Structures are given as structure tokens and as C-alpha cells.
Amino acid sequence: MERSDVFAWLREFDGSERDEIDDWGRLSPAERTQIERLDGEVFGLLAAALEPEEPSADLKQRIMAGARRPELAVLTPRPRAPRWLLPLAAGLTTLALGLALWMAGTVQSQRADLARLQRQVDELGLASATLETVRRDLAAAKQNLQLVGTLGVEVCPLRPTAAEGEDAPQGLLFLAADHQHWYLRTAGLEAQEGSWYRVWFITESGVVAAGNLNDGELDLGSPTMPADTRAVQVTLETEPQPANPSDATVLFGLGSEMIRLL
Amino acid sequence: MEQELSAIERAARDRALVARLVGGDEDALSELYDRYSSMLFALASRFVHRPQEAEDVVQEVLLQAWRQVERYDPERSSVATWLVMMTRSRAIDRIRNRNVVDRTLAAAQKEEKRTHESPEGGRNVLQQERAARLQSELALLPPEQRRVLELAFFSGMTQREIAAETEIPLGTVKTRTLLAMRKLRAALQDDLGDLL
Numbered sequence: 001m002e003r004s005d006v007f008a009w010l011r012e013f014d015g016s017e018r019d020e021i022d023d024w025g026r027l028s029p030a031e032r033t034q035i036e037r038l039d040g041e042v043f044g045l046l047a048a049a050l051e052p053e054e055p056s057a058d059l060k061q062r063i064m065a066g067a068r069r070p071e072l073a074v075l076t077p078r079p080r081a082p083r084w085l086l087p088l089a090a091g092l093t094t095l096a097l098g099l100a101l102w103m104a105g106t107v108q109s110q111r112a113d114l115a116r117l118q119r120q121v122d123e124l125g126l127a128s129a130t131l132e133t134v135r136r137d138l139a140a141a142k143q144n145l146q147l148v149g150t151l152g153v154e155v156c157p158l159r160p161t162a163a164e165g166e167d168a169p170q171g172l173l174f175l176a177a178d179h180q181h182w183y184l185r186t187a188g189l190e191a192q193e194g195s196w197y198r199v200w201f202i203t204e205s206g207v208v209a210a211g212n213l214n215d216g217e218l219d220l221g222s223p224t225m226p227a228d229t230r231a232v233q234v235t236l237e238t239e240p241q242p243a244n245p246s247d248a249t250v251l252f253g254l255g256s257e258m259i260r261l262l
Numbered sequence: 263m264e265q266e267l268s269a270i271e272r273a274a275r276d277r278a279l280v281a282r283l284v285g286g287d288e289d290a291l292s293e294l295y296d297r298y299s300s301m302l303f304a305l306a307s308r309f310v311h312r313p314q315e316a317e318d319v320v321q322e323v324l325l326q327a328w329r330q331v332e333r334y335d336p337e338r339s340s341v342a343t344w345l346v347m348m349t350r351s352r353a354i355d356r357i358r359n360r361n362v363v364d365r366t367l368a369a370a371q372k373e374e375k376r377t378h379e380s381p382e383g384g385r386n387v388l389q390q391e392r393a394a395r396l397q398s399e400l401a402l403l404p405p406e407q408r409r410v411l412e413l414a415f416f417s418g419m420t421q422r423e424i425a426a427e428t429e430i431p432l433g434t435v436k437t438r439t440l441l442a443m444r445k446l447r448a449a450l451q452d453d454l455g456d457l458l
Contacts, residue, residue, distance in 0.1 A: 012421045013436055021440040035447075037339075042446045044343030046415045047350070049396035050308055052300035055317045059303075060295050063321050067291055067328050 068206075140221065153177065158186070158232060158253035171251045173232050175225070175258065183221035186213060186234065189250065195236050200245050202231040207245055230255050276341040283331040291328050298342065299324070302349045308416060309353035319356065323348045354418040399449045407442035410435050 018024030022035060117137055158171030169188035176182070189197050197213040199220055208226045213219070213234070234251040279297075282290035299320055306316035323345060327334075334344050400408055413424045421439065425432040 013440060017433070017436050017440065021437065021444055038447050039443050040339050041343055042443055042450060043415060044339065044346040045396060045446075045450060046400075046411070047301055047305040047346040048342075049400055050301070050304040053304040053307060054300050055303040055320060056313070059299065059317050059321065060292070063295060063324050064288065064292060066321065066325050067288060 154258045156232065156253045156255060156258040158184075158234065158251040160188075161249045161252055169234075169250055171234065171253065173253055173258075180225050181221070181223045182225050183219065184210075184213075184232070185219045186251065187218060189213060189218065189234070192236070195238060196240050197250070198235050198237045198242070198245065200233050200235065201226050201229045202233065203228045209241070209243070212240065277336065280331060280334055280336075280341055283328060291324065294327065295324060298345055301342075302345060305346060305349050306353045309350070310356055315356060316353075319349060319352045322352050350415070350418065357418075396450070399446055402449075403442050403445060407438045407445075410438045411442045411446075414439060 024032065027035070154175045154177075156173040156175065158173060160168040160170065162168070167188060169186060171184060171186040174183045174185070184199060186197075199210040199213065201208045201210050203226045208229075210222065210232075211220050232253050232255075233245065233249050235245045236248045236250050237246055276297075279290050279294055283294070302320045302323060303316055306319035307313060310316050310319065326348060327345060334341070338344075339347070400411075403411070409428070410424055413419050413427065414421070419427060421435050422432055424430075425435045428435070430438075
């Protein structure tokens with residue numbers, strides 16, 4: 001039976017059983033309905049026989065956030081009880097191994113970027129404007145590489161919202177020990193004409209745009225992260241700078257799944 | 263000031279709250295939480311025995327109430343009973359969906375002392391009064407009647423399952439349940455009146 005329907009529970013009793021206790025056969029339909037309704041309330045009232053217990057202080061906040069933004073309703077980051085340690089540790093070990101391999105690839109890729117940029121800087125004959133752009137890119141790449149290898153860096157995997165597979169997009173959000181400086185590296189996001197991959201941080205108070213992965217660029221970083229960030233998502237937008245994300249989420253990562261690698 | 267409201271005022275306020283939920287009023291959800299979260303949390307805890315999981319149940323129920331408030335039928339039950347039955351249903355679903363390892367852990371944890379004490383345990387005087395009244399009424403029931411009622415409500419068993427569990431004929435189980443319901447119905451008239 002559908003357990004949330006109190007009347008389903010009451011239907012377990014037929015008229016003859018009711019006759020014995022409530023003189024059911026002599027009652028009018030209205031009286032029967034009234035008694036069924038009262039019994040339903042008695043059944044429901046049994047919950048009130050329990051001593052009230054207050055849930056944790058942040059439950060209300062989570063519920064209100066979930067009402068405003070449905071995706072926040074699933075975000076309940078909190079420490080696991082000790083009984084979860086073993087299975088959790090096993091899961092994290094697998095995840096860490098995967099992340100370590102991915103990070104190795106990321107570092108290697110960034111080192112290649114750095115070498116390329118350095119070669120460009122070293123080449124004489126670059127126009128000054130171009131040289132300035134290259135220098136900026138070089139500084140950003142160095143900063144990101146430094147972040148990826150920093151002691152205390154935490155990593156949040158971004159998973160595809162569509163079907164997973166070898167070709168599915170993926171991402172890693174690196175967060176420095178200061179919990180401010182972040183760097184997002186993605187893979188498998190194919191550039192599409194007239195569309196932009198936009199990065200969003202989901203916070204307690206709403207969604208904050210973090211920038212676009214434009215022109216085939218697969219990474220993005222910044223020295224600041226919004227307060228109370230709970231999750232990060234990448235959406236595919238049809239406008240370059242929408243104020244709010246569309247429903248076209250391609251990658252999603254929960255802050256509660258963040259792990260420390262170094 | 264919950265305890266200063268009459269029963270009729272409380273029932274009217276619940277109905278008004280539902281009307282505001284239908285209109286998408288977030289403050290109404292906040293009030294619904296303030297009014298019922300401690301009772302629903304206690305109920306969910308009774309089933310799942312894990313404070314964090316009990317909070318998840320309460321969160322699911324209140325967000326379902328927020329999103330599907332149009333499903334509430336005032337002709338069928340009070341707001342309180344609607345929320346209670348949803349909580350009971352979600353909690354039972356969670357228990358039944360646990361794998362064997364989780365069930366073993368939950369059983370072991372039943373005896374653990376509850377550590378999730380409320381910092382504001384004495385805040386809701388009305389709920390405490392109602393809890394005390396119900397506890398005393400339940401205590402007045404013959405043990406065999408109280409047992410079948412508690413099995414039906416807190417374990418989610420059908421009458422047939424209770425009969426199998428207690429090795430009592432099905433007819434006897436039903437009779438005991440109905441007798442218990444009739445006594446409670448008579449004893450709790452005042453409480454029930456304000457819910458309808």
C-alpha cells in the first residue's frame with residue numbers, strides 16, 4: 001500500500017471488523033467518514049507521542065536554499081560517521097588514484113604550455129602588444145601550475161551530467177589551501193559555434209558566474225572564490241554572459257566531494 | 263508564541279500556511295519548518311536511527327511539501343498528519359532500501375545513546391505538552407493493544423505482517439488495533455478537534 005496515505009492503512013479493516021468495535025453498520029456514511037478521518041488523525045498523532053528533537057541548526061538553511069535552488073537540495077556536506085570510514089576510504093583511494101593520474105596529465109600539459117610560451121617570449125621580433133599578452137598568459141600559467149602543485153591543494157572532480165564514458169567531458173577544480181585561489185581544468189568540452197561554456201559557483205545565497213571557457217580554452221582560474229561555495233557547475237550557454245545558468249549543465253561537482261591530494 | 267494560540271487558531275493558521283505555500287511564499291515554508299521540524303525529526307530518527315539521515319528525510323518531506331503542496335487534500339487529513347505520513351513513508355523507504363551492511367549497522371546503533379541533543383529542546387511547549395498527553399494515553403492502553411499500534415505505526419507493518427510477527431491471529435490483531443484507536447480517539451478529542 002502507499003504508506004503515505006493514511007486511508008490506505010484504514011482500508012485494512014473491513015465492515016465486519018468495524019462492526020465489532022464501532023457498530024459500523026448502524027452509522028451513516030457521513031459518520032463513517034468522520035470516524036475514518038478521526039482514526040487517520042489518531043494514527044498521525046502517534047508521531048507527537050515522541051519527545052520533540054531539534055535537528056541541527058543548519059537544516060533549515062539547507063531546506064530554504066533547496067526551495068530557492070533545487071540543485072542545492074542535494075547538497076548536505078558534513079562529516080561522515082566513523083562507520084563509513086572504511087568504505088569511504090576505499091572510494092576515496094580509487095578516486096585519488098584517478099585524480100592523481102589526471103593531475104599528472106594536467107601538470108604535463110601545463111608544463112608544455114609554459115615551454116611554448118617561454119619560446120614565444122624568447123623569440124625576437126614579437127610585437128610589443130603580443131609580447132605583453134604572452135607574458136600575461138605565461139604568468140597565469142605559472143600561477144596555475146604552482147597552485148596545482150601546492151601543498152594542501154584540494155581537488156573537486158566535476159562529473160558529466162549526461163552519460164559517462166571515455167569521451168565524456170570531465171573537469172577538476174583545484175582549490176588552494178587558502179580556500180580562495182582556484183583553478184579549473186576541463187577535458188572533452190567540444191567548442192560549439194554560437195555557444196559558450198560558462199562556469200558557475202553555487203553558494204548558499206545563490207549562483208555566481210565565474211567566467212567562460214572560451215575559444216577552446218579548457219581552463220580557468222581566479223584568486224578569489226565566493227563565500228559559502230557548495231558546488232561548481234559548467235553550463236553550455238547560448239549567450240556569452242547570461243546572469244543565471246540555463247538548464248544545460250554539462251559538468252557538476254560537489255564541494256562535499258573535495259579531497260586533499262598533497 | 264505557539265503556546266498562547268488556541269487549538270482553533272492553530273488549525274486555522276495551518277490552513278493559511280498551506281494557502282501561502284501554494285502562492286510560493288518562502289516565509290510560509292520557514293514557518294512550516296519552525297512548527298513541525300522537531301516532531302518530524304524525532305519521528306524520522308525513530309525509524310532510521312541516524313541523525314544525519316533523519317535530517318535528510320525531513321528535508322525531503324518539507325521540500326516535497328513546498329513543491330507539491332497542491333497535492334495536499336484538506337478533506338483527507340490535517341496538515342500535521344499529511345507531513346507525518348510523508349515522513350513515515352520516506353523513513354520506511356530508506357530503511358527498506360538499505361543494503362545488508364547498513365541494516366546490520368543500524369541494528370547495532372539502536373542501542374547507542376542519542377547524541378544529537380537539541381540546543382533548544384524546551385522551545386516548543388505545545389509539542390511537549392502534546393507528547394506528554396499522548397504518552398500518558400498510550401500508557402493507559404493495555405500492553406497488547408499498544409504493541410499492535412506501535413508496530414503498525416513505527417515499523418510500517420501491515421496488519422497481516424503484525425500477525426505474523428507477533429504470532430497472533432489476524433482477526434485478533436485487527437480487533438486490538440481498532441480498540442486502541444477507539445480509546446485514543448475518545449481520549450484525544452480535544453486535540454483531534456483542532457486538527458479537523
